[in-house]
Amino acid sequence: MTLVLTLSIINNIMKKLCADCYYIGSEKNKTPGNIVVELFLWAAFFVSFFAILAFGILPPIVLFILSIGYSLHRVAGGKKVCPNCKHTSMIPTDSLRAKEIIESKGINVCEADYSDSKAPQIFKYVRLGLIILVCTVLAIWVLT
Numbered sequence: 001m002t003l004v005l006t007l008s009i010i011n012n013i014m015k016k017l018c019a020d021c022y023y024i025g026s027e028k029n030k031t032p033g034n035i036v037v038e039l040f041l042w043a044a045f046f047v048s049f050f051a052i053l054a055f056g057i058l059p060p061i062v063l064f065i066l067s068i069g070y071s072l073h074r075v076a077g078g079k080k081v082c083p084n085c086k087h088t089s090m091i092p093t094d095s096l097r098a099k100e101i102i103e104s105k106g107i108n109v110c111e112a113d114y115s116d117s118k119a120p121q122i123f124k125y126v127r128l129g130l131i132i133l134v135c136t137v138l139a140i141w142v143l144t
């Protein structure tokens with residue numbers, strides 16, 4: 001009984017209603033920016049880092065700030081969107097506005113999609129680590 005109650009509380013926290021298309025479920029993370037730009041910046045940083053003797057200390061510092069800034073912008077600046085209509089109009093199902101919509105549209109909240117919305121956030125950091133690793137290997141391979 002306690003377990004069922006706890007699970008239903010967790011589901012209610014994660015569950016959101018889209019005010020535009022009335023979809024109920026977890027939000028989807030939408031990453032801003034471009035993976036190619038991110039990879040290029042990191043690659044440029046590593047190349048300039050290994051070429052300090054040729055071009056000086058300034059290029060790697062500037063490129064490092066740009067790379068970190070862009071990666072953080074992509075990881076932290078992610079928008080939560082509705083997986084159905086891609087609008088940023090998801091509101092918690094326990095909010096007053098959501099309750100009004102659910103009641104007026106006769107939506108069945110129990111049939112909602114409970115897919116985990118936390119997993120992609122962790123994957124983003126894993127991916128960032130992999131990008132740095134790949135760029136390091138690439139830079140070493142290019143410059144030796």
Ligand SMILES: [Zn+2]
Nearest residue numbers: 018021082085
């Ligand atoms: Zn929607």
